[in-house]
Amino acid sequence: MGSKVRWWRWRRNPLRRASDLAEAWIGLVTVVLVLCAVPAAGWFTGQAANRALQRTVRHQLAERALVPAALVTAAPRSAAGTDAEAGRPRQTRRPAVLTWTAPDGSARSGTVRVENQEQVDGRLHIWTDRGGRPVDPPLDRATARAHAALAGLGGAALAGALLLGVRQLLLWRLMRRRLLEWEREWTRAGQDWGRAGAGG
Numbered sequence: 001m002g003s004k005v006r007w008w009r010w011r012r013n014p015l016r017r018a019s020d021l022a023e024a025w026i027g028l029v030t031v032v033l034v035l036c037a038v039p040a041a042g043w044f045t046g047q048a049a050n051r052a053l054q055r056t057v058r059h060q061l062a063e064r065a066l067v068p069a070a071l072v073t074a075a076p077r078s079a080a081g082t083d084a085e086a087g088r089p090r091q092t093r094r095p096a097v098l099t100w101t102a103p104d105g106s107a108r109s110g111t112v113r114v115e116n117q118e119q120v121d122g123r124l125h126i127w128t129d130r131g132g133r134p135v136d137p138p139l140d141r142a143t144a145r146a147h148a149a150l151a152g153l154g155g156a157a158l159a160g161a162l163l164l165g166v167r168q169l170l171l172w173r174l175m176r177r178r179l180l181e182w183e184r185e186w187t188r189a190g191q192d193w194g195r196a197g198a199g200g
Contacts, residue, residue: 019178023171030167034160041159046152053144060138066118069100069126072109098124102132110134 073096098117099109108128116134118125129135 017178017181019174019181023174026167026170026174030163033163038156038160038163042152042156045155046148049151050145050148053139053148054141057139057141057144064127064129064135064138065103066120066125067100067103067128069098069112069117069124071124072097072099098126100126100128100132102128103130104132106132108132 095111095113097109098112099107102108112126112134115136116126118127118137127135127137
């Protein structure tokens with residue numbers, strides 16, 4: 001019984017209207033697009049974002065260099081202490097005045113933010129541009145891929161929301177059309193609906 005009720009719009013019967021068949025087709029097309037077009041939209045969005053981000057990674061790696069630096073200012077007392085596991089002084093990254101050698105060989109110094117500092121083999125390094133100025137670290141490939149994956153999920157979600165929005169709009173217009181048809185039929189039937197053959 002449940003199967004017959006579910007598929008009644010697809011079978012010819014005197015109660016089925018054109019709007020009923022249209023509603024069935026809208027539902028079928030929506031399911032097909034959700035299963036095929038939405039994942040495809042997410043995949044293409046993610047691939048496009050990944051290509052753009054990987055170009056950014058290559059450009060930043062070509063334009064920036066990680067150079068050794070030396071601390072000029074003394075560490076604050078709050079950073080003092082030892083690493084319990086290694087038994088050696090703990091190294092805490094913090095904004096500080098540092099000295100470093102620019103890619104062109106000139107000596108530089110200045111206050112460098114925490115975000116620009118890195119520890120490499122236990123030594124302090126900073127990221128600089130070709131002119132020797134401190135810059136933010138380049139985007140790494142793993143982060144670029146993660147951002148591309150998020151972009152793909154966002155693209156799929158946007159495509160799904162757009163698809164469902166179009167479906168709701170079509171169903172709303174279909175319902176309005178159905179109600180107008182019902183109203184016209186009731187008007188044609190007149191006030192004597194159900195009294196035919198009653199004998200006057």
